[in-house]
Amino acid sequence: MLEKAESQGRIARLQAELQAKGIDAAFFVYPIDVYYFTGTRQNSLLCIPASGEPTLLVRKSLARARSEATLADIRPFPSSKELPQLLGPGVQKVGLTFDVLPVQQYNFYAKLFPGCQLADISGLNRELRSVKSAWELERMRESGRNTSSVFRQVPQFLKPGMREIDLAAEFECRLRKAGGEGYVRMRAFNQELFMGLAVSGANAELPGFFDGAVTGRGLSNASAHGASLAQIAANSPIILDYAGVFEGYIVDMTRVFAIGGLSETLMHAFYTSIAIQSRLAEHLKPGAICEELFLEAAAMAEKAGLGSYFMGAPGENARFVGHGVGLELDEFPVIAQGFKVALQAGQTIAIEPKFVIPGEGVIGIENTFAVTEQGGEKITDIPDDIVFI
Amino acid sequence: MLEKAESQGRIARLQAELQAKGIDAAFFVYPIDVYYFTGTRQNSLLCIPASGEPTLLVRKSLARARSEATLADIRPFPSSKELPQLLGPGVQKVGLTFDVLPVQQYNFYAKLFPGCQLADISGLNRELRSVKSAWELERMRESGRNTSSVFRQVPQFLKPGMREIDLAAEFECRLRKAGGEGYVRMRAFNQELFMGLAVSGANAELPGFFDGAVTGRGLSNASAHGASLAQIAANSPIILDYAGVFEGYIVDMTRVFAIGGLSETLMHAFYTSIAIQSRLAEHLKPGAICEELFLEAAAMAEKAGLGSYFMGAPGENARFVGHGVGLELDEFPVIAQGFKVALQAGQTIAIEPKFVIPGEGVIGIENTFAVTEQGGEKITDIPDDIVFI
Numbered sequence: 097m098l099e100k101a102e103s104q105g106r107i108a109r110l111q112a113e114l115q116a117k118g119i120d121a122a123f124f125v126y127p128i129d130v131y132y133f134t135g136t137r138q139n140s141l142l143c144i145p146a147s148g149e150p151t152l153l154v155r156k157s158l159a160r161a162r163s164e165a166t167l168a169d170i171r172p173f174p175s176s177k178e179l180p181q182l183l184g185p186g187v188q189k190v191g192l193t194f195d196v197l198p199v200q201q202y203n204f205y206a207k208l209f210p211g212c213q214l215a216d217i218s219g220l221n222r223e224l225r226s227v228k229s230a231w232e233l234e235r236m237r238e239s240g241r242n243t244s245s246v247f248r249q250v251p252q253f254l255k256p257g258m259r260e261i262d263l264a265a266e267f268e269c270r271l272r273k274a275g276g277e278g279y280v281r282m283r284a285f286n287q288e289l290f291m292g293l294a295v296s297g298a299n300a301e302l303p304g305f306f307d308g309a310v311t312g313r314g315l316s317n318a319s320a321h322g323a324s325l326a327q328i329a330a331n332s333p334i335i336l337d338y339a340g341v342f343e344g345y346i347v348d349m350t351r352v353f354a355i356g357g358l359s360e361t362l363m364h365a366f367y368t369s370i371a372i373q374s375r376l377a378e379h380l381k382p383g384a385i386c387e388e389l390f391l392e393a394a395a396m397a398e399k400a401g402l403g404s405y406f407m408g409a410p411g412e413n414a415r416f417v418g419h420g421v422g423l424e425l426d427e428f429p430v431i432a433q434g435f436k437v438a439l440q441a442g443q444t445i446a447i448e449p450k451f452v453i454p455g456e457g458v459i460g461i462e463n464t465f466a467v468t469e470q471g472g473e474k475i476t477d478i479p480d481d482i483v484f485i
Numbered sequence: 486m487l488e489k490a491e492s493q494g495r496i497a498r499l500q501a502e503l504q505a506k507g508i509d510a511a512f513f514v515y516p517i518d519v520y521y522f523t524g525t526r527q528n529s530l531l532c533i534p535a536s537g538e539p540t541l542l543v544r545k546s547l548a549r550a551r552s553e554a555t556l557a558d559i560r561p562f563p564s565s566k567e568l569p570q571l572l573g574p575g576v577q578k579v580g581l582t583f584d585v586l587p588v589q590q591y592n593f594y595a596k597l598f599p600g601c602q603l604a605d606i607s608g609l610n611r612e613l614r615s616v617k618s619a620w621e622l623e624r625m626r627e628s629g630r631n632t633s634s635v636f637r638q639v640p641q642f643l644k645p646g647m648r649e650i651d652l653a654a655e656f657e658c659r660l661r662k663a664g665g666e667g668y669v670r671m672r673a674f675n676q677e678l679f680m681g682l683a684v685s686g687a688n689a690e691l692p693g694f695f696d697g698a699v700t701g702r703g704l705s706n707a708s709a710h711g712a713s714l715a716q717i718a719a720n721s722p723i724i725l726d727y728a729g730v731f732e733g734y735i736v737d738m739t740r741v742f743a744i745g746g747l748s749e750t751l752m753h754a755f756y757t758s759i760a761i762q763s764r765l766a767e768h769l770k771p772g773a774i775c776e777e778l779f780l781e782a783a784a785m786a787e788k789a790g791l792g793s794y795f796m797g798a799p800g801e802n803a804r805f806v807g808h809g810v811g812l813e814l815d816e817f818p819v820i821a822q823g824f825k826v827a828l829q830a831g832q833t834i835a836i837e838p839k840f841v842i843p844g845e846g847v848i849g850i851e852n853t854f855a856v857t858e859q860g861g862e863k864i865t866d867i868p869d870d871i872v873f874i
Contacts, residue, residue: 097706098706125674125675126675127675127677127694128707131706131707135706136706136709137694137706137707137709138693138694138709139675139694156692156693156694156696157692157693157694157700157801159692159801160691160692160693160694160709164706164709192588194587194588194589194592195587195588195589196587197587197588198583198584198585198586198587198588198674199581199583199584199586199587199588199591199605200583200584200605200607200674201674202588202591203583216588216589218589261661261662261664262662264661265657265658265659265661265662266658268654268657268658268661269654269655269657269658270654272650272653272654272657273650273651273654275650275704275714276704277679277703277704277705277707277708278679278680278708279677279678279679279708285514285587285589285590286514286515286516286528288516288668289668290666290667290668291667302549303545303546303548303549304527304545304546304549305516305526305527305528305545305546305549307545311546314666315664315665315666315731316666316731316732316733317486317487317520317524317525317526317553317732317733318517318520318526318666318730318732318733318734318812319666319667319668319730319733320525320526320527320549320553325664341707341708342704342705343705343706343707344705344706344707344708345707412546412548423707
């Protein structure tokens with residue numbers, strides 16, 4: 097359960113930003129945004145004025161929102177006649193998250209508040225949430241421990257002859273029994289992920305819609321990511337890239353397994369990914385520039401003779417090597433070309449150097465780190481080694 | 486894989502609608518919309534003119550879209566300079582699905598096509614998709630067979646002392662091994678579902694954000710639906726309400742299980758739900774009015790003395806008893822108060838009369854039916870009976 101002091105701290109940080117930007121109030125309707133500020137994801141409109149008390153207007157379920165949320169002012173969702181009275185006459189500019197708000201919802205509010213300018217606060221919202229409090233870091237560590245515990249069990253159920261989907265199902269079953277919530281929230285339009293990826297051999301090399309180095313074949317063109325019905329190949333890397341979700345907080349991690357052995361090229365690529373991860377972890381301190389970290393990683397890949405395989409097959413290379421993670425899988429910051437912002441203490445970032453080597457497979461590592469003054473704190477803390485079965 | 490003739494039929498139906506409404510072209514960017522017309526869900530913009538050939542502009546992955554899609558004209562996504570040249574000078578009105586399109590995406594297209602009026606085609610799109618072709622009905626039946634096969638296995642793994650999450654994990658594991666894609670698409674803003682609900686006792690009675698009769702406690706306030714860590718109660722109904730997804734096509738079904746016995750009140754409510762289902766199934770013929778079916782169901786519940794428990798706990802009753810299902814869990818039509826439209830042959834609808842009886846539990850039935858001239862064809866075809874363990 098979200099603590100009241102935690103919720104108040106988040107609201108105060110938002111209000112300071114609203115005041116600095118001359119925005120009179122913010123409306124949140126996207127469930128995970130409402131959850132971040134209030135501790136409930138019930139279907140609601142959260143109105144946070146630039147100063148003063150927020151109001152939660154609940155469509156469904158009011159009883160449950162009242163039992164979960166930290167706020168004092170929780171009311172049933174009013175009629176379209178009453179709703180405009182929510183804002184005082186001084187309110188001229190209202191912030192909404194245009195990155196996720198459907199046009200129909202926008203039009204609903206634009207019609208009800210004709211005198212107001214509606215402004216996009218997507219960036220502000222994502223920047224705010226990228227920095228985790230001490231309370232949130234504890235949630236992230238707990239998610240890391242729980243998710244890691246399932247990765248430790250893989251040698252008990254990974255068997256020769258299994259299909260990718262069997263491996264996925266066994267992993268997911270254990271993650272659920274460990275309390276994993278399963279539903280992985282992504283903010284980017286058009287992205288979707290069902291828990292994670294259990295992929296091997298040529299299926300792992302396939303490009304796809306997914307904004308990562310690895311997508312997988314999936315079970316059909318409708319669900320074109322993750323495990324397929326194909327049997328897992330021997331002597332080829334098996335990738336388990338999963339997101340564990342606990343109290344809404346996501347950690348993202350990847351480990352490589354193999355039935356039999358792996359080629360020298362693959363092992364060289366693996367050790368290069370470990371070296372890149374180590375170098376980046378050293379740099380995960382406040383003030384480091386995201387783009388510079390990506391360029392350093394790309395240079396290390398290049399120097400190892402693996403530049404064209406870095407973060408994608410030749411021609412399909414993604415220009416990133418890490419991403420923020422928290423209540424959503426794709427949070428700020430992004431360790432990517434063009435992302436010239438400085439890291440802040442308390443940001444949590446999945447670092448995932450990977451290589452896609454056509455005909456050989458996909459190999460690499462991924463861990464979730466917290467940015468600290470001493471460098472990255474690894475919160476998915478089990479050995480990085482390839483596990484040979 | 487989607488067949489070319491199937492894709493062409495869908496595009497032709499859309500084009501007839503566009504012409505009738507005076508819309509010059511439709512843009513689709515939401516993945517499942519793109520999949521419906523092309524057979525690929527790669528990250529793309531699909532442009533369908535009111536007459537002539539559609540174009541698929543692919544952001545990621547072009548190679549994969551080319552291997553999956555049925556269209557002749559598939560190109561890389563152009564620059565913002567080149568994109569406006571896509572439309573001829575005669576195009577003045579472009580349709581987009583405002584129900585799911587984020588404001589940022591809308592603004593991107595509004596800026597690139599300043600001379601065009603952007604119009605909402607959400608309703609048109611949903612109506613079109615509600616009627617399944619013979620090919621789609623085969624996919625739905627296959628999804629029904631696969632999902633039903635997992636329901637049949639429940640007595641093998643449902644054991645006294647299990648937690649709700651253990652039951653969920655075992656069910657989900659088998660659904661995945663049967664080829665279930667897992668990711669359940671919902672169109673409504675603010676809705677989300679992780680595969681389904683395995684809930685029992687007081688947890689099943691809890692109201693929630695989910696637009697159904699049953700929500701469940703979930704594992705935290707962040708994922709406030711589905712199974713919890715609580716032990717399954719004896720002598721109380723255990724609800725398994727799951728969506729099976731195969732080639733993107735979803736069936737929705739519910740069966741009740743019990744460890745021990747159930748009260749007379751519960752059994753009376755169960756037989757009432759079966760009677761309501763039978764009556765509605767008889768009516769699932771072209772021309773029947775959705776609202777009238779709901780009102781008939783509600784009257785039957787009332788007559789059985791169970792009106793205040795129908796589709797929700799007293800005061801939380803939902804005013805629906807069924808919903809369209811297909812590529813999304815929440816398709817048209819809705820068997821609900823206020824939904825005064827007539828059924829059409831080929832629509833596929835989950836009928837789910839349920840009762841929430843505080844202190845006793847939740848009980849009912851759900852099956853997915855196809856609308857035919859002879860009444861509802863049950864495509865989740867295993868016995869409806871409660872299974873006592």
